[in-house]
Amino acid sequence: xxxxxxxxxxxxxxxxxxxxxxxxxxxxxxxxxxxxxxxxxxxxxxxxxxxxxxxxxxxxxxxxxxxxxxxxxxxxxxxxxxxxxxxxxxxxxxxxxxxxxxxxxxxxxxxxx
Amino acid sequence: xxxxxxxxxxxxxxxxxxxxxxxxxxxxxxxxxxxxxxxxxxxxxxxxxxxxxxxxxxxxxxxxxxxxxxxxxxxxxxxxxxxxxxxxxxxxxxxxxxxxxxxxxxxxxxxxxxxxx
Numbered sequence: 001x002x003x004x005x006x007x008x009x010x011x012x013x014x015x016x017x018x019x020x021x022x023x024x025x026x027x028x029x030x031x032x033x034x035x036x037x038x039x040x041x042x043x044x045x046x047x048x049x050x051x052x053x054x055x056x057x058x059x060x061x062x063x064x065x066x067x068x069x070x071x072x073x074x075x076x077x078x079x080x081x082x083x084x085x086x087x088x089x090x091x092x093x094x095x096x097x098x099x100x101x102x103x104x105x106x107x108x109x110x111x112x113x
Numbered sequence: 114x115x116x117x118x119x120x121x122x123x124x125x126x127x128x129x130x131x132x133x134x135x136x137x138x139x140x141x142x143x144x145x146x147x148x149x150x151x152x153x154x155x156x157x158x159x160x161x162x163x164x165x166x167x168x169x170x171x172x173x174x175x176x177x178x179x180x181x182x183x184x185x186x187x188x189x190x191x192x193x194x195x196x197x198x199x200x201x202x203x204x205x206x207x208x209x210x211x212x213x214x215x216x217x218x219x220x221x222x223x224x225x226x227x228x229x230x
Contacts, residue, residue, distance in 0.1 A: 042203075
């Protein structure tokens with residue numbers, strides 16, 4: 001089992017640029033979560049999907065952030081335009097079913113200069 | 114709204130000594146509680162969880178945690194630590210999902226565990 005796969009591992013970009021983070025959940029998992037981790041705010045849930053449908057996006061900080069899950073094996077988190085305060089580690093996690101054990105990817109370290 | 118407080122940002126423990134990491138939660142109903150561990154550069158891994166039943170739960174790597182409703186606490190313990198457990202530890206609380214299990218986890222800010230030789 002390959003686990004949850006995130007790409008890229010590191011992203012460095014300039015303020016104003018569009019950033020796209022990618023996630024491939026574990027095969028057969030029906031729920032997918034995007035988290036953001038910073039020193040100040042800890043680990044925050046941004047959005048989660050169940051069967052490719054967004055269930056709760058109340059954690060998405062503002063309209064610059066958007067997430068999609070076009071199919072069961074792929075999700076993206078997009079930031080447009082990016083700002084320095086978006087710098088963080090973004091984690092994707094999946095679970096077999098809603099309410100189940102979370103499996104985390106290794107994260108994407110985003111730096112916006 | 115649910116919330117989790119981990120009062121200790123850093124904890125330093127000597128190798129071989131016992132460990133207790135504190136976690137306090139706020140939740141209006143029966144909480145579902147979790148402890149996760151994060152090694153440097155890695156995602157989070159589940160150590161243990163409490164849903165119901167016995168208030169002392171056993172997890173992986175020799176960890177245990179005790180749910181105390183009267184104190185709104187779910188402290189993590191290990192009787193003797195090895196240098197390999199140095200990591201970041203996160204407590205989390207979730208809401209009951211009608212289909213089973215916990216939904217929408219809220220995490221604490223973490224406790225950084227340092228092991229002294």
